[in-house]
Amino acid sequence: MEADVFVIGCGPAGLQAAIHASRKKASVAVAGKAASSGAYGAVIENYVGVSRRPGEEILAEGRAQAESFGASFLDMNVISASAADGRFRFVMEDGTEVSAKAVVIATGISRKALGIPGEKDLLGKGVSYCAVCDCNFYKGRKVVVVGNDSEAAVSARLMTSYASETHWVRWEEAADPGLASKALDAGAVEHRSKPKAVEGDGKVERLVLEDGESIPTDGVFIELGARSSAYIAMDLGVMPEIDDTIRIGADCSTEVQGVFACGDVTGRPWQVAKAVGQGCVAGMSAADYARRLE
Amino acid sequence: MVTELNESNFDSFVNDNSLAIIDCWAPWCGPCRRMGPIIEELAEDLKGKAGVAKLNTDENQAIAVRFNINAIPTILVFRNNVLVDTLVGLRPKEDLLSALGFQ
Numbered sequence: 039m040e041a042d043v044f045v046i047g048c049g050p051a052g053l054q055a056a057i058h059a060s061r062k063k064a065s066v067a068v069a070g071k072a073a074s075s076g077a078y079g080a081v082i083e084n085y086v087g088v089s090r091r092p093g094e095e096i097l098a099e100g101r102a103q104a105e106s107f108g109a110s111f112l113d114m115n116v117i118s119a120s121a122a123d124g125r126f127r128f129v130m131e132d133g134t135e136v137s138a139k140a141v142v143i144a145t146g147i148s149r150k151a152l153g154i155p156g157e158k159d160l161l162g163k164g165v166s167y168c169a170v171c172d173c174n175f176y177k178g179r180k181v182v183v184v185g186n187d188s189e190a191a192v193s194a195r196l197m198t199s200y201a202s203e204t205h206w207v208r209w210e211e212a213a214d215p216g217l218a219s220k221a222l223d224a225g226a227v228e229h230r231s232k233p234k235a236v237e238g239d240g241k242v243e244r245l246v247l248e249d250g251e252s253i254p255t256d257g258v259f260i261e262l263g264a265r266s267s268a269y270i271a272m273d274l275g276v277m278p279e280i281d282d283t284i285r286i287g288a289d290c291s292t293e294v295q296g297v298f299a300c301g302d303v304t305g306r307p308w309q310v311a312k313a314v315g316q317g318c319v320a321g322m323s324a325a326d327y328a329r330r331l332e
Numbered sequence: 333m334v335t336e337l338n339e340s341n342f343d344s345f346v347n348d349n350s351l352a353i354i355d356c357w358a359p360w361c362g363p364c365r366r367m368g369p370i371i372e373e374l375a376e377d378l379k380g381k382a383g384v385a386k387l388n389t390d391e392n393q394a395i396a397v398r399f400n401i402n403a404i405p406t407i408l409v410f411r412n413n414v415l416v417d418t419l420v421g422l423r424p425k426e427d428l429l430s431a432l433g434f435q
Contacts, residue, residue, distance in 0.1 A: 161403070161420050161421060162401075162402060162403040162406060162418065162420025162421065163400075163402060164402055165403075166402070166403045168361065168362070168363060168403075170360060170361070170362075171358065171360070171361035171362070171363065171364065171403070171404050172361075172402065172403045172404060174358070174389070174390065174393070175389075175396065175401065175402045175403070176402075241400075241402075257402065268362065269362050272362050272365065272366075277365075277366065278366065280366070280370075280422065280423070280424045
């Protein structure tokens with residue numbers, strides 16, 4: 039599909055960007071899942087005019103507003119992104135391709151670590167947060183990929199090309215079913231339990247699960263959530279800051295023309311009010327940029 | 333300019349620099365690409381105090397195996413030819429300077 043403005047993320051920042059871009063008559067497509075937004079499970083009580091309201095309700099109403107102005111929602115995460123010939127291209131979880139003139143990155147902040155015993159101590163000694171980076175070191179060795187979402191499915195499939203044994207530990211079915219099947223068909227062995235601890239003496243030896251199972255392994259690849267904003271930004275040519283935030287100008291523009299960012303991904307404070315304010319600016323800037331290309 | 337190491341000059345670089353700092357990376361690794369400019373700055377800051385170099389682990393897998401590198405970016409720190417520290421993961425320059433004892 040084609041869009042003038044592609045908004046990645048459907049939390050408060052992404053929704054406001056979608057609303058303002060579509061109000062400016064740009065065609066707008068929105069990626070992401072509302073439940074991934076930090077606001078989704080929160081109760082909002084410090085946003086002007088809102089004394090106490092579940093974030094989930096605010097997001098549902100914001101989405102309906104954006105839809106009423108013409109924005110379309112894909113309800114999927116981005117798997118990969120690229121920039122060429124002045125256009126931005128994206129591949130979604132189900133393989134759908136999106137081409138856009140302008141992009142708004144409103145991916146928020148994501149949790150990377152599991153926070154289980156052994157995880158921190160064994161970083162670089164078998165624990166990794168980047169399958170693409172480190173797959174090469176696990177040729178002919180045993181690995182476990184941990185994560186529920188499509189990013190974990192893609193990583194598990196990748197690891198089957200390198201490792202002698204690939205295990206995939208997940209406790210929810212959040213990944214696209216097609217991508218999950220590809221990983222399992224490629225030989226990844228599925229385990230349905232939460233991880234409890236990474237164990238080993240100086241290097242990873244096993245991953246212990248909450249159901250009591252212990253998987254002997256050389257590597258534990260932790261791939262939580264969607265493809266991180268930092269990687270999407272880099273795919274588009276934007277270099278994130280060391281803390282994964284994206285630097286923006288007053289018009290929410292990034293260092294790459296046509297790429298804008300708003301909300302938590304631009305740094306603290308992590309507040310709905312700030313996200314919405316930046317979303318408004320980013321949406322208008324992106325729509326203006328797309329129009330100038332015509 | 334940060335020296336690029338390979339099988340032929342790795343050992344002599346470690347030998348010739350009483351403090352040798354080696355950034356192990358690969359082109360497809362996002363965090364490594366972000367580490368690149370930080371290493372360039374580090375090399376500038378530590379001019380005359382340390383030798384700073386880069387090692388492409390994709391092209392030099394034997395060295396990666398020799399030092400048990402399982403994740404990149406990883407920074408190997410050698411003092412007087414002895415591996416004294418292995419710093420894993422993307423981190424700011426200030427962290428590196430402090431881990432190296434310069435702050």
